[in-house]
Amino acid sequence: MAKLRSSVSGRRPIHGLLLDLDGVVHVRGKALPGSLEAIARVRAENIPLKFVTNTTRLPRRRIVEELAQLGLQVAMGDVFTPAILARAFLLREKLAPFLVVHPGLLEDFVGFPEQGREAVVVGDAGAYFTYDKLNDAFRKILRGAEFLALANNRNFLDRDGELSLDLGAFVSGLEYASNRKAVVLGKPSPLFFALAVDSLGCAAEDVAMIGDDAEADVGGAMAAGLMGILVQTGKYRTGQEKELDPPPTFVAQNLADAIDFLLF
Known part of the structure; x- marks a missing residue:
């Protein structure tokens, strides 16, 4: 899929990152190519990172355990459901x-x-x-x-x-x-994003949200004052970014591409 810079002017240094899980980090129990390496890059830069998911079939404990099985170690308190x-x-x-x-x-x-x-x-x-x-x-x-x-x-x-x-x-x-x-209570609720942003210890305008759901992940995040990065993996379908007003800060091929954009 082609890389689209929907709003390059919206790019600015980030001080915190919210990351969706299913469709962004993994799909059907398997890590997406380059996703774990992209997360490792964020951690190496010491950028505060939290994982936010709308999953309502699994308890938080199981989510953390399944991430560990993928090779991703995440603290219970870093996952918001x-x-x-x-x-x-x-x-x-x-x-x-x-x-x-x-x-x-x-x-x-x-x-x-x-x-x-x-x-x-x-x-x-x-x-x-x-x-x-x-x-x-x-x-x-x-x-x-x-x-x-x-x-x-x-x-x-x-x-x-x-x-x-x-x-x-x-x-x-x-x-x-x-x-x-x-x-x-879940995405795109402003309350959900506010809670997650507060845990990062920085202002919403300095936080980016990366997700595959144009409406809940990206639209919700931008309405709450965050940068919104839409990835073309998971549930993404061609042209969904056109349904958002304002448009996403960036439309990335995958998580690795999104991190490349943010860590310019």
Whole structure:
């Protein structure tokens, strides 16, 4: 794919980096060519780096373990997921979660009371989405429960190499039925980016976000004041950068190309 410099004037020195995982660092359990070496370059420059993902089927522990299997050592606190942000929100507001999530994610929500003011928490439950579960969530939302969506993505790159339906369609369905808007905690939520940027210890304008999702990764980051780098790997489809206004800071062939651009 051709290298596109969508906004060369937007290039400036970075003091922090946010990096998406699936579709940028790895695809279907395999590291993308040059991705680990690119991360090593960032670390060698001592640029603060955090990993941000909208994955809502795996707990943070499993994400860190799978990265280690790829040869990438990452501290638990350097990985930001919607579930971790949701956990903090629930604890702060003293809410009892009603979870519509994949069973694999449940360990990120242990220790909450089963009784009390409720919050419906919707993640990508995959095959575990059922009418009864969604209808229970709908009724709770109608009765006044908080309505939290771990993400709102349209689709994701599945293990068979094709795009599959993501959480956004189910969130939209519940919003339509209940006439309530969900509080979205994952990308492109400004709250998600603000939390990750704060952990880097620098201003948003000095941070770049690299992702393969034009809307959630790049559009969300730029709306939050960050530089947005779109990579043409993972779920990227030709021409998606044209849907963004303003356009991405840069459109890169892959992660290595993105790091070349940033470490000019």
